[in-house]
Structure formats: structure tokens, C-alpha cells
Amino acid sequence: METVIEMPTRGALRKGPVAEGMARIKSNDIVTGDYRLMVLDAPPEMLDCRAGQFFHILCPTGESFRPYLRRPMSIYCFDPAAGELKFLYKVTGEGTGALSELRDGAEVNLLGPLGNGFTIREDWKNLLLVARGVGLATLAPLAKEAREAGCTLTAICSARTEALLMSIAEFEAMGAEVIPVTDDAGTSGVEALREVIEGRIAEGGLDAMYTCGSNRILTLLQDIGARHAIPGEIALEQQMACGLGMCHCCVRSFRREGGIVHERVCREGPVFDLQEAMGW
Amino acid sequence: METVIEMPTRGALRKGPVAEGMARIKSNDIVTGDYRLMVLDAPPEMLDCRAGQFFHILCPTGESFRPYLRRPMSIYCFDPAAGELKFLYKVTGEGTGALSELRDGAEVNLLGPLGNGFTIREDWKNLLLVARGVGLATLAPLAKEAREAGCTLTAICSARTEALLMSIAEFEAMGAEVIPVTDDAGTSGVEALREVIEGRIAEGGLDAMYTCGSNRILTLLQDIGARHAIPGEIALEQQMACGLGMCHCCVRSFRREGGIVHERVCREGPVFDLQEAMGW
């Protein structure tokens, strides 16, 4: 007699706003130095993204790398029409090491899109972003959103050497003006940056500033923002376990009326108000 | 200033009788059913072997299989001239599953040869072996040793079906007479085997019997051996951790004057006296 299995959850895996599933790797090549670009064939439910959001990636275990937790990665590029998702990452440890070993055609498990993206308010016209190193991965998709919103964007791209400057062509293709600065050329220091940004403000004004990652740049932009009353946003990083808001491991501190509060980078962030963010 | 590193153990990894190192896979193909043959390009220090000895194999960790301990495998064939080592194995779990996924050209870490092989006493002329299933892997190299010792060998090869009978050609190439028996044909039962063996003894006499693995065959051969005063040996299996005699996990019980004793399969075995071995 054929018995019937009761499947109590059939239908439970219905699509929530966050998808979990496999995506196939189209390419995964070195960009420059330790930086790699992973291009994925992703299902439509993963491609309803905003600039600033991220995916939580299950990096595979192998002989040489044995990551356990997922790894958060900003969306470097999403293209629903092409069904493409891209991550730009720096190989630093177990997780990114494991990612770097994946060959074309391999599949990788993604969870996302997660978190809140950057805001472009309707009345903002002139935007500035300051990105350093892998911070480009997080800020790059802002260029497209800025263009779609009809804004002009200036991108200050900072790196150790000229060879490590990435994505300049991509920014320019999106109509952004790129100002490359490097440690080698001595153009990437805080005071040099201040001059450039103050120059911009003097010339034509700035409506908003965006950055991510660096403490030094955060402090600089907070200072400039406060002086000139220019709002801004910063994308923050923190160790993550769940990526969904459940475990409370990814908190950072923020200044609010009433005192300092903790917020979860994965849920309330990763994008936060520039002035509220605190250095670390 | 160039400092010198003191290498306190330089030379410590000098060759002991047991080698540990990598061997390259020449092929790793299905023989029949779940049985696979792995052919390895092994260094000379691993090829000074005796029939009945084994290697302790570090099965690799991957996505699908995550064995932790090494796995013991009998030497199915060793050929110092060709630099070849072969294992015949049945895919049953994590470890053998992991082995089965290895591609040609991959390397695998081996420890061995380990344990004590079979004895062929100088005055023995007519030998009989009874092998079933993967037990063939353990007993097969006896054929070559028997030939080199100038003995005649009868090999009773038992399997569930004819399709699962392996190595008959190899035995015959070594001059052994092969008696295939199968469950399908109803020729592999204890009583059928008893008849065949008693027949041999009646015809020309038997000097020694060899087997491995099966409790049923052990009991049969012990009975026949005791009746006719024919000595014999059995290769035993047991879970192993170290494979070298250090951990005492691999013991089996043996009848001795003075009572029952434990011996380590990896160190005092895997080959033991047929009459002393106890069923399990």
C-alpha cells in the first residue's frame, strides 16, 4: 500500500522579501592585486536590489579553506535585465579565500538582498562619494542610481597606488566625474581630501556625501558636513553571523538624542546617517 | 642581519620502517557495483610490502564527504618495479565515499605499509584461500607470494552474484586455481564450502588455509582446521584511529593458553592465527 507523506511545510518556503538559493558563477577573475570580481547568473528574486544592500554568502569548505559562517558582501552591480549580480571582493582570509578558488560554472549559495540601501532625496542634485579600496564595491552602484535620479555625481576614488584604483571607467560610464587620489602621489591624505571637497562646495555646492569603511574619512566628512550642513550617509561593516537581524552580533554605536544607541548593521544598516555614526 | 633558524628536528623525519607521504592517483575506476580500484604511483619506501599488510589512508575532506580519521585499506597489489600500489575498496561511507571522488592525478596521503602480513612456512606446499567480497583485496597478493614460494594455491572466491566476482583473472594469471561460488548459484553456503574443502583435503591434502572478514567462514575453517590439524591465518578488521599501535582502539579477542587476550589489529595483526581468532 502506498503511504502518503504528510509534508507539513509544503509551501512554507514561499518567497519572502529575502531569497536564499544557488547562483551560478559566470566568471571570478582577478581585477588587480588581491581584488577579484565575481559575476553570477542570479535568479530574478535576488535582483530586486538597492545600492548599499548586501548578500550573505555561504563560502564553500574545501581542503585549503574551511570558513564556517557566511560572509557579507556588498552588491557591486545588479542587472535584472541581464540576470547578473556582481561582487567585488578583496581576498583576506578563509571566506574570501574560499570564494577565490571557485571556478566558472560552480554554484554558490546566496542570501539576500539584505539591509537598507543608500537614500537619494528628491531635492538632492549634487552628490559626492568618497571610496577607498574595496569600499568601491559598496559605493559603485550609487553611480547608476544617481544617474537614474538625474543627479550629478563626483566620485573621489582613493587607493594605495594607481594600479589599485578600480572601477574608474565604470563610474565614468555612468556619467560621474572621477577624482583619483593615491597614497603614492600623496593626494589621498585627509588634508588633501579636505581641500578637494571644500573646493567642490565652494564651486557649486554639494547636497549629500556618501562613504564607507574608513574611520579617517568618516571623521573628515562629519566635520565638513557639520560645518556646511551637508547631510550624508555611510555604509558600515561589522562581523556578522545571521545577516538577518536575529543574533545581535553586528551592532555599532550611534549618537542620537537621548544618548548612544546600538543598531544592527545587517538590519538597520548597513547604510547609516553620517553624523550619527561613531568612529571605531 | 640574516638570522639563522635553528631547526631542531632537521633529520628527524628520517625514514623509519613506516612511510608517510603523498602518492599520485593513476586511476580510480569502478570495477563492479560499489567496488573501485585505485592505482597509485607510490614512492619506493612505500613498496617494501608483504601480502596482508595495509595502509592507513587520509581521505580528503570536501563538500559532500567529511571523514576525520584515516581509513585502513589492505594492499591489493604492490609492484616495486612499476612503482605501483593498488587498493580495491568498497564504497560504504564517508571515507570511501571521499576516496571515490578523487580524480586521476590527485594526490592522497598514505601511511604504511603497516601491520604483519601472512606467513607461508617453508614446508607448506598446498595452500587454500577463501575470500568473499572485498576480502579479495586482502587475500589477492597472497597469490603472487605463493607462486614465488613455489606453492600451489586454490582460491575459493565468493560473492553475492557472478557479476560481483572480481580478480579471477588475476588469480589465474598467478597460477592459482579458482573456484568461484555465488549466493545466486547456491554454491556459497557453509555446507557447500565445507564439501569443496573437504574434497580438496581428501584429494591431495592441504598445508594451510587463509581467509579474512567473515565470521561464518572463520567458524567453518576453524572446524575443518581442527579436525585435520591444518594451520591457518585470518586477516581481521576493526575500527582504527592511529593504525600504529598507540591508541589501543583496534583490539580483538584471542584464545590463548591462560585465557582470552586482547591484541591490536593494527600492530599484532591484521593477520592472526586462525584457531586463536574469536568470532564477533
Add this chain to the structure above:
Amino acid sequence: MVDLTTRLGALTLKNPIMPASGTFSEDLADVFDLDCLGAHVTKTITREIRGGNPTPRVCEVQGSMLNSIGIPSKGLDYFKSTILPHYAAYETPLVVSISANDADGFARLCSDVTLPGVAAIEVNISCPNIEEDGKAFAMRPRTTTEVMEKLRAATDLPLWAKLTPNTGETIEVAQAAEAAGADALVVSNTLLAMAIDVRTRRPKLGNLMGGLSGPSMKPIALRMTYQCAKSVDIPVIGCGGIGEVEDVVEFLIAGASAVQVGTATFINPTVMPRLIDGLAEYMHHAGIARISDLVGSVRDEEAADGVVFMEAAP
């Protein structure tokens, strides 16, 4: 027809799979329909608003993780105004995990969360008891008895005691909790552990030490589950390193009536619905009709009774 229904004393769950406290929240509804679960278990809440521990709060160790989150809590009022109403939307019973630093405060909180919409109270007695030397209530039978008696008097709801593995007296503590009126045991919380970054020589956790969870915990939690199931008559809920259907079955066989899934959800957020489906399929193929046919079915006849209470291995 496989029947996944699970009885935990007065409570009947539609299946034995539920989340472990602190590894679950309403946020997971973004990924699947939470009504498929056997129960919902909240993060441990405290009466006061608490900030939690310094970051980093998690780190990896070989194949598992450490955490030292520190029970950040938005307090009792937030629980009543926001969290509790949220779960009212589900049929699945809600289990509220609570904790406090002293037994009387613990009992008062227990009484205050005895509210409509709460199906059971899980008391996290694995947290430090600051009236004593800071060791968790559940590290000793005496302190377990003291706090559990007060908790029992404070509520009529089913009371689940969550034990700690950081004790040498698992069985005595389990029996003390039962004697004091616990309706079930949750076995167990995380095991105190540590990791150091050799490059910086700093502890990998901001709070120096933290709790080990994930696959490494499984054989330890399974042993405790077995010890508890053998020594008490109330149901035991297994917890620690569960991530695959075989793990669930292994805990049920060891004596658990249900299981909680923690860290595995971080690695695979859909693991709980997968386990529910997988368990039904497993039972179907193995010809097992009811969960109760598995619970405590370990074939331990051959292993001497004496070793059940054995406390040292090699």
C-alpha cells in the same frame, strides 16, 4: 501517513522542530513562513533595558562558532508592546525565554510574562547568578532548586528550564529542576570557550570568552540529553549542533521529545523547514509512524548501566 505531532507535557506541537533562543526573531519571516515551526522561542529577555557585550560578539572556530552577545534586551515593556503582539499573528505557540540576575527578580519577571499569547516560559538559568559567585544558577543543584522553586510559584504556564553544559553535575541539576517543578528541560546552552587572534594576540571576542555552539557542541549536548532523559520523567528538548535530519533523529533516539535549532539557521536560514520536511521523509522511508516511536529508543542494553553516570572517559 507520518505523524510529526510532539507532546511536551500539556503542550502539543505540530512538529518537534523549534528555534533556539537568541538565534531566532520575527526577522526570519523575511525568508519563510514561520507558522511551519513547532514553536517560536524568543531571544532571552530581561526586565531592564540592557546594552549587551562589546564587539566583536562572534567569531569562528574550526567548524563552529563562539558568541558573547550578552543578552541585549529592550526590556519587558517593549516585549509587551511590540514583540508579543507580533507573534499573535501566528498559530504556532510562543515560548518566551527570560533571565535575571537574582532569583526574586527572575520570579517577578516570570510572573510578568505570564500573559495571554504566551504558551510556555523558557527560563535561561544558564546565566550568571550575581547573588552568588557569578556562576550560573544551573551550575549547581542547590541554586537550581532555589531559583526553580521561586519560578514555579510565579507562573501556571509550562516552565522549561534551560540547562548549561558548564557543569560537572548535569544529572543532579536536571533532577533538581524536575523536583522543583520544571515541566521540561532544554539541553543545552553554549559551552564556555575562547579564541585568540595570534597576529594581534587579542581575544577574538570583545568579552574575552564566549559560548561554543554549532556542530562541535553536538556530541556534548547529545550526551547531556541522554543523561537527562535517563534521569528525569519530564520531557527533554535537545539543543546543540543540530543541522541535519540525522542529527534530529539522533537526539530523538537519545531521549529528546523535541529539538531546538540554533547556529545552523545562521549558516542556512531555511534549515528548520527543511528539517521538518526531511524528518517526515526520513520517517516515511524508515517506516516510523510517530515521533514517539523514536523518542528514547536508543539500544543501550549492552552498555552497562553503571556508565550512564560515568563522568570521565579515557
Add this chain to the structure above:
Amino acid sequence: MVDLTTRLGALTLKNPIMPASGTFSEDLADVFDLDCLGAHVTKTITREIRGGNPTPRVCEVQGSMLNSIGIPSKGLDYFKSTILPHYAAYETPLVVSISANDADGFARLCSDVTLPGVAAIEVNISCPNIEEDGKAFAMRPRTTTEVMEKLRAATDLPLWAKLTPNTGETIEVAQAAEAAGADALVVSNTLLAMAIDVRTRRPKLGNLMGGLSGPSMKPIALRMTYQCAKSVDIPVIGCGGIGEVEDVVEFLIAGASAVQVGTATFINPTVMPRLIDGLAEYMHHAGIARISDLVGSVRDEEAADGVVFMEAAP
């Protein structure tokens, strides 16, 4: 020139790497020259001849193993007639691990193995004490004190106390052992655990439960090593899950003066000589001249002192 010399009280070792009891024997000389090691540590011996536990005596768990070997022993006479002479061929100091079921028998054995050729005695007080309730001596400070005082009186050799992780009183036990005259602590033995074969529903170990060892133990043993090093003045020898150079360094930073390597030798029998070479290389590249520059160098200033004695994590 990197100096690997390690001081353990009166004893000086040429390097801090030695085997863990029960995972080493003269058989390993088949694979490498045992004189490269910092010390040799025997399998625990007992006075009587003992058979050990039923098989299976080992099984795998995710990325680690369980064992329940049960201290089979050929007895004291065999040790004197066969094992001790064997090690006379080496320069490396010999540490003899011993055990007994009651404190007086333990002390007598300790006195009887105080022999020329023995450099130190490791007392495995993680084994069951059958005079009490069968819990290991090292589970409680009181029973630790009792047995260690008798052991101390029985020998003038350096006395190493091997602790158990199956206790909630690690620090108290460590301090009791020191107060009673231990010269060093070995931290630690295996943690009680269990595994069940879901197909047969039988325990995977013949003895039902066994000790967890290997990588899963590392964060637990590291935490105990840190706790002990912070709370006693005698040297601590770290043990548990060590298999890579970074593991050795992590234990040294946490406060261990030397380490023992157990299960890793089963996976890779040449791991100890590799660790010795690897440690020298690591120190060279990191510009560390002496082992003592690493020992206890953990940068824990930021983490509050209070949490050192914390006993519960989340």
C-alpha cells in the same frame, strides 16, 4: 637564532611540543626519531593489569573523534621491565602518566614509579574516583586536594596534574592542585560526549559514552588554559585540539608554557616534528626570540577582569 627551550619548573625541555597521554607510544618510532620531541609521555598506566573497554572504542564526530579506550594496562611490572628500559635509549625526558581508583592506591603507584629514568609524573586525576560517587578526582576542589596531597607526599619528582573539562570548577580545581603541591597542570583531558548510529540506534561506542578530542576541543581547552594560567603560578601545559602551528602559538599566548598533541597525531603521525620546525619558522618570521616571549602574552587589557571568572556565555 630562535630558542625553543621551555622551562617547566625544575625541568627544561628542548622545545614545548610533547605527545598527550594515550595517543603516543614507542611504536611511533617507526615513523620518526622520537628524540626530537620536548618530552615523552606514556599512556596512563595502572598498577593492575586491566583489559579496557568493549569495542568499538573510537568513533568519528563532525571534524573530531570520541574515544572510550578505558585505560587498558599491562600493569606496573610490565612498565618497569619493558616500557621504562625502552625509553632509556632516548635523551628526551620521560613523563609517566599514572592513575588509580582511590587516593591511597594512586599514591602508592606514584611512589613506585619514582624511578631513575622518569623525569616527571603526570597524574591523570580525570579518571573516576570509585571511593566517592565515581566522579573524577579533578571534578571538585576537595577531592583534588585530597588526592594531590597524598601524591605529593609520595614522590620528589615533578608532579603534573591532568585536569578534566567535565567540571564547572576549573579555576578552583586548578588552585587546589597548586596548593596541594602540583608542579604543573596539564589542561586538559577529554570532554564526556556521545554519538548514536541512527540506523542501528546503538551508541557508536561500546562503552556508551566517551571523551571528545580533536579540533572541537580546542576552544574549550584554550579557555581552560587561560583560566588556569591566570589563577595559578605553576606552569600550565595546554592540551586539546592542537594540530597546527597557529594552535601552538594560540595556547602559548593564552598562558601555556608547553603543549601536548594528541588526536592530531592519528591524522598526521608526523605532526609533532612538523610543529617543532613550524614553530621555529613562525617565531623567526614574527621576530620572536624565545618561547617565554609568547607565554601568557595575550592582550586582554580591554576585556574586563570580571569576566575571567565568568561561567556562562550568552
